[in-house]
Amino acid sequence: xxxxxxxxxxxxxxxxxxxxxxxxxxxxLPARVDVKVRYRAKSAKAxxxxxxxxxxxxxxxxxxxxxxxxxxxGKEMLGGGIIV
Numbered sequence: 001x002x003x004x005x006x007x008x009x010x011x012x013x014x015x016x017x018x019x020x021x022x023x024x025x026x027x028x029l030p031a032r033v034d035v036k037v038r039y040r041a042k043s044a045k046a047x048x049x050x051x052x053x054x055x056x057x058x059x060x061x062x063x064x065x066x067x068x069x070x071x072x073x074g075k076e077m078l079g080g081g082i083i084v
Contacts, residue, residue, distance in 0.1 A: 012059040016083050018052045018069050023079035027071075034072040037063050037083070043072055052081070 027033065029050040034043035037060065045057040054069060063083060070080040 011062050013063050014056045014059050016054050016056075016063055016069070018048070018054050018081035019084050021052075021079060021081040025076070025078050027073065027078055033078065034074070036070045036072070037067050052084075 027048075029048060031048050033046055033048050035046045035048075035054065035056070036043050044060055047055050048071065049055075065084050067083045068080050069083050071078040
């Protein structure tokens with residue numbers, strides 16, 4: 001019996017692109033950051049690249065274009081951008 005994993009539902013993603021950044025304290029990119037895409041959501045670990053590519057460590061649910069991505073290092077807010 002082969003060990004294949006089921007495809008991930010479309011509502012879950014690990015890769016998004018972010019634009020229109022606004023920084024309070026811009027990190028040197030690429031950077032390991034904590035990200036929130038919803039106000040009350042727990043932050044998620046991710047890597048942000050210079051080109052705006054954001055890769056979550058684990059798939060995130062219902063990340064939608066037009067949402068804000070807010071970046072933190074610990075409890076310090078670094079800034080944010082818009083998911084496209």
